[in-house]
Amino acid sequence: MSAITLRNVIKRYGAVEVVHGIDLDVEEGEFVVLLGPSGCGKTTTLRMVAGLEDVSDGDLSIGGARVNEVAPKDRGVAMVFQNYALYPHMTVRQNMEFSLKPLSLPADEVARRVDEVASTLGLAELLSRRPAQLSGGQRQRVAMGRAMVRTPDVFLFDEPLSNLDAKLRTQVRLEIAKLHNRLGTTVLYVTHDQVEAMTLADKIVIMRDGHIEQVGTPEQVYSQPNNTFVATFIGSPPMNMIPARVRQGRLEADGLLLSVPDRFKGVLAEDQAVTIGIRPNGLSLAKDVDHNTAPARVEVTEYLGNEALLDLRAGPHELIAEVPALGRPAPGAEVTVHFDPDALHLFDTASGDSLSL
Ligand SMILES: Nc1ncnc2c1ncn2[C@@H]1O[C@H](COP(=O)(O)OP(=O)(O)OP(=O)(O)O)[C@@H](O)[C@H]1O
Ligand SMILES: [Mg+2]
16 A cells, blocks of 8 residues: 555646646555655645645545545644744744644643654753754754654655755754664655755656656666656766757767667668767777767866766767876866766757667
8 A cells, every 4th residue: 555646636827737647656664755856846745744735636545545635734744844834933842743733632642752853863952942042954853853753754854954064964964864764664755955855865857847757766767767758857967968860770979970789770760860968977088989979178177086077079079088087187278078888878959758778
């Protein structure tokens, strides 16, 4: 039984449809991340699951039961928002107690739950402080604690780290991962940050313009992207994309000539417009010229410590290569860039769909 199921779920605001009939299964205990650019419908989808927005059409189930018409407080979900405004005049304990108010629990049960969650989150020492006396990461933990005291079956997170600075974001991200490993609660988590998605998710759902483009493990969306959107959205720096044509068993791209790897031989038509995709680490510097190399000029180098990124110009093509930092060429150097045939992706240019089998 899936923890959350969406079947052909549509959201309209007035006459404008913003979520166009999506299907999604979140399994019990799974950590699922909705990832996509701004405005693609992530928050709207999450708010429908929470019951904060009506579902315009389709079926939404939680724990096997249809909940389209069920009140938010009866859905067994708890949401942690991007703007997790804690009540500034209340202590940490009072902030956490506050979310239990609607449940009308006995006072000793309220205290027990708050103490338990506070100890899980390392907040036990801070219960009598006010938000202003906490660090950003501690405040974020209180916001999570507020959701956890309700012992929900499902946690919903909407960009919970976006208000934190880079270092804290990494720390709290790790804490969320540990917490999930320990508690095993089902999580649906929204972000537009691919690193967050890649590091936290069991399963990533990539959205664009109110549609789902691909659902898969972090490894699947990285190494087998369904289309050019997913291919360029996942990975940093992004995958190099080169428009090309199939000519006599080779890929011809404005001065660049690559052989077609065997695995594509059956799926390409002569003269077909294809887009070659190759990640920066699929490019390397070669000593010798062969049929998978091209002459290029180094425009800029970016030193990253272990690796360096090279901005290359090969004829009209601008490419980014990731190479070992040690022995990297200087800007202005003329080099030979090698395309690893095993790292090549091919997409049909017209549809954007992957041609990889
Ligand atoms: N109350 C509303 N009325 C009308 N349109 C809305 C409303 N809320 C959201 N939208 C529209 O729905 C679309 C999806 O919005 P949503 O907030 O779900 O995006 P998002 O993926 O969460 O983006 P972000 O990463 O910026 O938070 C957007 O085009 C937005 O303008
Ligand atoms: Mg949003």
